[in-house]
Amino acid sequence: MNKFDRAGFTLKELSKKYGKYPRTGLKNWKNDWQLLFAVILSARSNDDQINKITLRLFKKYPSIKALADADFESLALDIKSSGFYNAKAKHLQEAARSIIANHSSKVPSKLDQLIKLPGVGRKTANVFQGVIYGRSEGIAVDTHVARMSRRLKLTSKKTAEKIETAIMKLYPKSKYHLINPILFWHGRTICVARKPKCEVCQLNYFCPSSLI
Numbered sequence: 558m559n560k561f562d563r564a565g566f567t568l569k570e571l572s573k574k575y576g577k578y579p580r581t582g583l584k585n586w587k588n589d590w591q592l593l594f595a596v597i598l599s600a601r602s603n604d605d606q607i608n609k610i611t612l613r614l615f616k617k618y619p620s621i622k623a624l625a626d627a628d629f630e631s632l633a634l635d636i637k638s639s640g641f642y643n644a645k646a647k648h649l650q651e652a653a654r655s656i657i658a659n660h661s662s663k664v665p666s667k668l669d670q671l672i673k674l675p676g677v678g679r680k681t682a683n684v685f686q687g688v689i690y691g692r693s694e695g696i697a698v699d700t701h702v703a704r705m706s707r708r709l710k711l712t713s714k715k716t717a718e719k720i721e722t723a724i725m726k727l728y729p730k731s732k733y734h735l736i737n738p739i740l741f742w743h744g745r746t747i748c749v750a751r752k753p754k755c756e757v758c759q760l761n762y763f764c765p766s767s768l769i
């Protein structure tokens with residue numbers, strides 16, 4: 558089986574199991590800016606931790622203007638448990654101000670506009686587009702997507718940017734937004750980092766890294 562076939566079978570098999578799962582593990586958001594800020598906060602943290610933070614955060618700052626005008630020290634303390642909280646507080650506040658000033662308080666929809674916002678890289682932008690619009694211009698590469706792409710030998714590249722470029726060639730654009738969620742859920746539960754559970758993995762009949 559070549560890598561195009563492996564990519565196709567991966568999407569087909571995992572969609573059966575995870576197709577109806579939520580496209581993100583992030584909760585508590587009710588609109589575009591809250592989702593974007595939850596995704597920014599989730600960098601180098603985990604969704605459960607961010608869900609605890611956003612439960613309080615979006616009550617305390619109910620509008621993007623309230624967040625843009627927040628006292629910086631107070632905002633940093635509000636998100637302290639997310640890690641890298643000073644940098645993240647700066648990103649949230651600068652992104653809020655930029656969205657208000659340059660986009661009439663509405664989060665822009667296009668990738669090239671999104672990645673100009675402070676704290677928003679391609680991964681964040683692709684996750685945001687996929688969840689909000691049900692499409693994305695690229696594939697969000699997180700630690701699970703990176704690990705599984707290499708184990709399935711879809712690519713041997715190491716950096717997120719190179720992995721994204723490689724796996725975008727294996728899927729039609731209409732499917733880009735589905736790749737991150739299915740690999741995220743499978744990577745979190747079955748193809749885990751330390752000891753993948755190949756014996757119960759539905760990809761084990763073609764995966765080049767299968768241990769069985």
Ligand code: SF4
Nearest residue numbers: 748753755758761764
């Ligand atoms: S067979 Fe094993 S290594 Fe391959 S995708 Fe499944 S869990 Fe991961």
